[in-house]
Amino acid sequence: xxxxxxxxxxxxxxxxxxxxxxxxxxxxxxxxxxxxxxxxxxxxxxxxxxxxxxxxxxxxxxxxxxxxxxxxxxxxxxxxxxxxxxxxxxxxxxxxxxxxxxxxxxxxxxxxxxxxxxxxxxxxxxxxxxxxxxxxxxxxxxxxxxxxxxxxxxxxxxxxxxxxxxxxxxxxxxxxxxxxxxxxxxxxxxxxxxxxxxxxxxxxxxxxxxxxxxxxxxxxxxxxxxxxxxxxxxxxxxxxxxxxxxxxxxxxxxxxxxxxxxxxxxxxxxxxxxxxxxxxxxxxxxxxxxxxxxxxxxxxxxxxxxxxxxxxxxxxxxxxxxxxxxxxxxxxxxxxxxxxxxxxxxxxxxxxxxxxxxxxxxxxxxxxxxxxxxxxxxxxxxxxxxxxxxxxxxxxxxxxxxxxxxxxxxxxxxxxxxxxxxxxxxxxxxxxxxxxxxxxxxxxxxxxxxxxxxxxxxxxxxxxxxxxxxxxxxxxxxxx
Numbered sequence: 001x002x003x004x005x006x007x008x009x010x011x012x013x014x015x016x017x018x019x020x021x022x023x024x025x026x027x028x029x030x031x032x033x034x035x036x037x038x039x040x041x042x043x044x045x046x047x048x049x050x051x052x053x054x055x056x057x058x059x060x061x062x063x064x065x066x067x068x069x070x071x072x073x074x075x076x077x078x079x080x081x082x083x084x085x086x087x088x089x090x091x092x093x094x095x096x097x098x099x100x101x102x103x104x105x106x107x108x109x110x111x112x113x114x115x116x117x118x119x120x121x122x123x124x125x126x127x128x129x130x131x132x133x134x135x136x137x138x139x140x141x142x143x144x145x146x147x148x149x150x151x152x153x154x155x156x157x158x159x160x161x162x163x164x165x166x167x168x169x170x171x172x173x174x175x176x177x178x179x180x181x182x183x184x185x186x187x188x189x190x191x192x193x194x195x196x197x198x199x200x201x202x203x204x205x206x207x208x209x210x211x212x213x214x215x216x217x218x219x220x221x222x223x224x225x226x227x228x229x230x231x232x233x234x235x236x237x238x239x240x241x242x243x244x245x246x247x248x249x250x251x252x253x254x255x256x257x258x259x260x261x262x263x264x265x266x267x268x269x270x271x272x273x274x275x276x277x278x279x280x281x282x283x284x285x286x287x288x289x290x291x292x293x294x295x296x297x298x299x300x301x302x303x304x305x306x307x308x309x310x311x312x313x314x315x316x317x318x319x320x321x322x323x324x325x326x327x328x329x330x331x332x333x334x335x336x337x338x339x340x341x342x343x344x345x346x347x348x349x350x351x352x353x354x355x356x357x358x359x360x361x362x363x364x365x366x367x368x369x370x371x372x373x374x375x376x377x378x379x380x381x382x383x384x385x386x387x388x389x390x391x392x393x394x395x396x397x398x399x400x401x402x403x404x405x406x407x408x409x410x411x412x413x414x415x416x417x418x419x420x421x422x423x424x425x426x427x428x429x430x431x432x433x434x435x436x437x438x439x440x441x442x443x444x445x446x447x448x449x450x451x452x453x454x455x456x457x458x459x460x461x462x463x464x465x466x467x468x469x470x471x472x473x474x475x476x477x478x479x480x
Contacts (some may be wrong), residue, residue, distance in 0.1 A: 003058065003366045005231075006307060008239070008262040010164055013368055016261065018230045018433075024055050025061045025225040027259070028233035029217060029242070030119065032069040033100035034081040036284045037107045038275060039297075039312055040268040040309035044235045046416075047306035048299055049113040050196045051233070053414050054365050065224050066105075066116035070097035070107060071123045071200050072192075073213045082199060093200050094123070107285040111294050112416040118224055122216035126202045129211045129219040132253055134192045146183040146209040147193030153186045157250045162262060163240040188245050190215050214245035218258075222250065223385045232259030236266055236307075266309040283312065289421050295328070295417045296321035302415060323379065325465075330382040331411070331418055333389055334403045342395025350388060357381040357469075361410050370427040371415065378411055435466055435477050442468070443475065 003016040018024050028048050031041055037144055040115050046065075055062050071093075073081050086093045105115065122129075133149050136142035141155045146317055153159045153167050188210035194201035201208045221229065227250070234243060243262070250258040269275070276284045288297055298319035304310040356375055364373030385403055411418035438457050445453040458468050461477070469476050 001363055001366050004368055005261050005263060006368045007260075008264050009259075014261070018060070019228065019260070022059070022061060024060045024231065025229035026055075026062060026064050026231040026233065027217070027221045027225055027229060028054065028064070028066045028116075028232070029115075029238060030066040030068050030102050032073040032081055033097045033104060034073075034085040035100060036286060037104050039270070039283045039285060039288050040235070041104075041274060042107075042111055042285050042288070042297060043268045043301050044165075044265045044303045044311065045108055045113050046111055047371075048263075050302065050371060050415060051231075051263070051306075051353055051369055052114070053403070053416065057409075057414050063225065064116045065118045065120065065221065067217060067220050068097075068101055068119055068121045069213065069216065070094070070101070070121050070150055072211045072216060080198075080200065083198070084157040086199070088381050088389060097121075097123070107289075110289055111285065112298060117454075120220045120224065122211065122220075123200075125216065125223065126211065128223050129215045130204050132215065132219045133211075134205065135253050136190065136249060139252065141249070142190055142294070143183065144206055147188060147209060148181060149191040149206055150182055150192055151185040151245070151249050151252075153184055153188075153248065156252045158251070159186070159248045160244060162247055165244065170242045188212065188214060188241060190249065215249060217242075217246050218250040221246075221258075222254070227254040227258075229259055231261045231263060233263045234265070236264045239264060263307070265306050266304075266441050268321070268441060269309070269311045271313050272311050276422070290440050292317055292321060293324075295324050295419070298415070298417050299324040299375065302375060302417070305372060306369060327378050327382050327407075327411060327418070330385045331404070331407045333476060334400055334407070337389060337395060338397065338404060339401040340474070341395060341400050344398050346398040346402045349392075349395065350395070350399040350402060353381070353384045353388070354402055357406065358410065359382075361414075365414070374410070374415060378407075378415075379411075381406070435461070439468065439475050439477065 002349050004013045005016050007010070007014045028045075031037065039206065045066075052062055052064050070082060071080070080093075082093050082096050085091075086096045089096065091099075101121075108115070132143060137144065140152075142149055142151050167184075189205060191206060191211055192209050193207060194209045198210070200210050202210060221232075232243070232246075243264075249257050262432065267274075270281050270283055273281055294318060297320075300312070301310075302319050303316075303320050303323070357380065360380075361377045364370045364377060367373070388399075388403075405417050408420065412420055439463060442454045442457040445451075445457070461468060466477055
């Protein structure tokens with residue numbers, strides 16, 4: 001079975017065939033940096049992190065571009081989000097953008113999201129955006145009116161093909177701010193004239209102004225990935241107008257397909273209610289990380305298909321955490337046994353278990369990055385490994401090393417939920433070292449017949465969710 005992706009553009013699963021064999025060019029709409037990242041951002045960027053990880057696991061050379069929007073993302077009122085935040089905080093607009101951009105990357109780092117190969121900023125690509133707008137004007141896909149430039153949707157007959165919206169059916173005021181200087185209600189801004197009080201402004205052939213939100217992605221994607229590239233990702237909330245406008249202006253400008261596969265993540269609600277500052281129910285990534293381990297949050301996100309909506313609740317995250325604990329318990333058991341295992345090759349039984357697990361994992365992931373199915377495979381592997389080690393007697397170093405390598409590859413390298421070592425967000429090696437120290441102190445207490453001290457250590461660890469298991473070959477620990 002080869003990799004199949006649900007293409008939002010064609011509304012069906014398609015076999016993935018990149019433009020250039022062995023290479024994938026991928027663009028994902030990044031955040032507008034005017035506030036702290038919330039758990040909805042976490043869902044989107046963890047999902048695409050796994051997409052990139054899996055493509056690289058399959059052997060593709062992936063060029064991953066994810067933009068940073070630091071200008072031009074307008075509210076329905078016509079107000080720039082970053083300028084509004086700057087006024088609220090008495091800060092410079094670029095000061096706001098820089099602070100929240102750094103914060104975004106810190107949050108994603110903590111969630112184990114690997115950084116994109118290129119993270120271009122809208123404000124750093126004004127020249128490319130102006131050049132693209134000039135070309136659209138020359139090709140009569142855009143027009144100038146009093147210092148602003150608008151894209152003419154009637155000049156591009158396929159406008160609406162991604163979202164399914166029909167231009168003729170769009171009413172004035174529906175999601176698009178209607179202005180008297182627009183020829184059609186659905187026409188959208190490529191360049192906005194800057195009023196005297198507008199701080200974010202650049203010189204252009206049409207006067208001082210600033211770019212619209214949609215043009216930045218088209219210009220930067222073309223610069224780094226070419227006129228046509230393989231995968232475009234983003235959140236379903238931006239399918240209209242943002243993604244729709246991207247397609248229109250890019251294909252009108254270049255006369256070629258913009259992105260061949262469109263992948264959009266489903267929305268996220270909080271206790272079945274859409275997150276909103278006005279409702280006071282926004283959960284930031286930082287707040288979530290203060291309560292749960294990053295692996296638990298990733299496991300929760302990956303427990304649902306990336307394209308489906310998901311509800312973030314206390315019960316759901318706790319269930320995901322317990323599921324991750326079972327996997328991590330098998331990993332720590334394996335690594336603990338590996339430290340004291342005798343030399344020897346991998347057993348035939350273990351080889352079959354691992355080969356079957358790997359094949360099933362790939363089969364699930366090849367089906368439109370089916371992470372719930374991939375997690376189920378890891379849970380099955382966990383049960384098999386626990387049975388092999390706990391009931392099959394001491395295992396050879398070759399067997400245990402192969403088990404550990406499989407967990408590292410599938411659970412770590414691809415899904416990002418199995419910590420590699422001390423450099424991981426979970427500080428796994430440090431945690432293991434501290435528990436081993438307490439195990440050694442408990443053994444010393446038992447050897448000295450200090451039973452009360454030994455019981456205190458066991459009970460306190462149990463309260464922290466660490467269960468000790470005394471075996472003939474020594475004491476091991478696992479998360480309870």
